[in-house]
Amino acid sequence: MNTDQADDALLALAQSFREALRQSVYVMRRLDSEEQLSSAQLGVLKMALDGGARVGGIARNLGVKVPSATEQIIKLERAGLVKREADPDDSRAVRVAATAAGRAAVENADRRRNEFIAGILGTLSQAERDAVRAALPVFDKINHSVQN
Amino acid sequence: MNTDQADDALLALAQSFREALRQSVYVMRRLDSEEQLSSAQLGVLKMALDGGARVGGIARNLGVKVPSATEQIIKLERAGLVKREADPDDSRAVRVAATAAGRAAVENADRRRNEFIAGILGTLSQAERDAVRAALPVFDKINHSVQN
DNA sequence: CTTGATATTTAGGCAACCTAACTGTTAGGA
């Protein structure tokens, strides 16, 4: 197998991969459209569960800029799902912590979304589920490549 | 294995799958942010390549509502990448066709995006690439489940 | 005690999506 053939195979795989990416965005939209809590907000909220996430950390972790994180945090705060308090160690920083209501909202949203996806996965064959399971860590790895 | 255990395994897989979905959105954003043509526009444009896509069909295919498709088509038309003409068989309908410039733009955008993804896929092991390749048709199937 | 770096918020803007309302066309009866 010469280099060109290898490249072609890689490009063909890339094309299929991109198609899957496109579809993923669509699936995410569907998942979001049925719920009170958006994916963006759920992502922030999950990070606030441990009780002391900083705005910059949240933004970095979600792959968005700091003002975008702030925006979501403010919405969650208005909804009573998180509270913002000054970081005792660094007064420039803000600690974002989930409230009890926030914790409950995460559990609820997570459960509903998982059940929706599980319902689809349940219609697949065992072999198909195994294929998905095997690919997920690789997807994770690809994502980290993109981040850098 | 009783039902509860099966459900738990399915829910766990669903959770991981959702994480991958979330990451996909992020990867898509990265892919888009470096290019002139957005994914939304590229999707519309590809459908106009054959020379006679209708607005409703484009919208259905992309999983968006008709006005959203119209919006993208208008942008592409202003950029000279597609033209709109009355459908000879049904004057209510509009046929969207790519121009020569549109065709060139698709090829360019597709190539660049595929090369970007291929570059990442190239850093994986053969086994990892095989895992991705095996999962892609299943992802496709899952997507179609969601559409219905 | 000044100055540069860091953490966050505010302000303003853009892209892509949505629903509701409008225009024009078609097609199937009465």
Place this chain on the structure above:
DNA sequence: TCCTAACAGTTAGGTTGCCTAAATATCAAG
């Protein structure tokens, strides 16, 4: 024939989530 319901698309107006640039406040090092 002609009326009316269904259909195709566009327009209008609104939302969400992202972005950059600029403002505010604090920290830390010389």
